[in-house]
Amino acid sequence: MEKLSKEATIIKNTKERIWQEALTLFSEHGYDGVSVKEIAQAVGIKDSSLYNHYKSKQEIFDTILIEAAEILNEANDTYLLPLALETEGLYVDISAEDLTEMFVDAFIFYLTDETASKIRKLLVSEQHIQKFAGDLYNELFFDSPMHYLTSLFNELIQQGTFIKADPYTTAMHFYAPMHFLIRRCDIRPDLVQENLTYLENHIQQFDQLYRVDPK
Template structure:
């Protein structure tokens, strides 16, 4: 148990340091000092700083998957996912978007992970690829496929799915960045996000054969 706790503490302290100074700005000694152990002890748990970084990526993948599962967001084959999104009402969509938004805004590890990547993306090609994949490519790819299928199934009005995805996701990410350093204004951030989703639904959603 002690060994496992020490390993987790190394990851936690490394993430905190990376989120402030970036990957290249932190040494193994810095991490060991933050944990309160010797460098040699740290190497019993991780072979290198890169392995710590890779473990943080795996941990974030798991935490995000856990959040998606907790809020029962549709997963799997895109036709079934689109059908589930189409059947659910606007209240459900707003709750789902709020859950994901607050995960990246408030979850201590998710927030630090995002800040780490934002700092490091201009200096470290691996961090740049991770940032691009997590916060741009994966999100846009999924939403483009989702909206394309929702158009095909008659839940959305016709239009270029990639542009519809951009119109949905860009404000989401902009609001996240806008309120990133203002935790006391979380309520304002969520309210603005909800207004965005309501307007998006008015423009694109079809209910009972009618564009809302």
């Protein structure tokens, strides 16, 4: 039984290494720009051995997308962006400083976490080629964030912290510059610090525009 357990662990580890190495290659060269042989070489196994773990390159790609959804949703929970949870009562009396810290931390994670960065670049490159990738990109980077932010700002509006406004439009005003800055960093990694400053300024100005004057 112990031998079987060790073998199962080796198989599991190899399978994970395959999709992780494939993610690196796909994010750099695109799905069509990578062969099974190149993935096997990156892992350090023979082409034929790779097929013991995955039936095809497409199955590896699909596995990456499934793992991507889990990884990024867990990250959102970690950085106080519970996309699948109700926000009622979660951000009572949230300050401008809290808002800035929360979203700057999330921004830094998406830029600096190696796996998250590769996933984002892969989805961007494949969104118009593979429907599954396009649907996931839309869910993770548009629908889910907008759903969460709309709920957040609706609560802040209802409790009188923010001025009366359409919550979805407010969410667009907040999120669009963030998405723009992330894409800008993908193109120009040397501008991360500059874009962080822009993000902080954006959140502070947004807060000034929407927060109810306490007097």
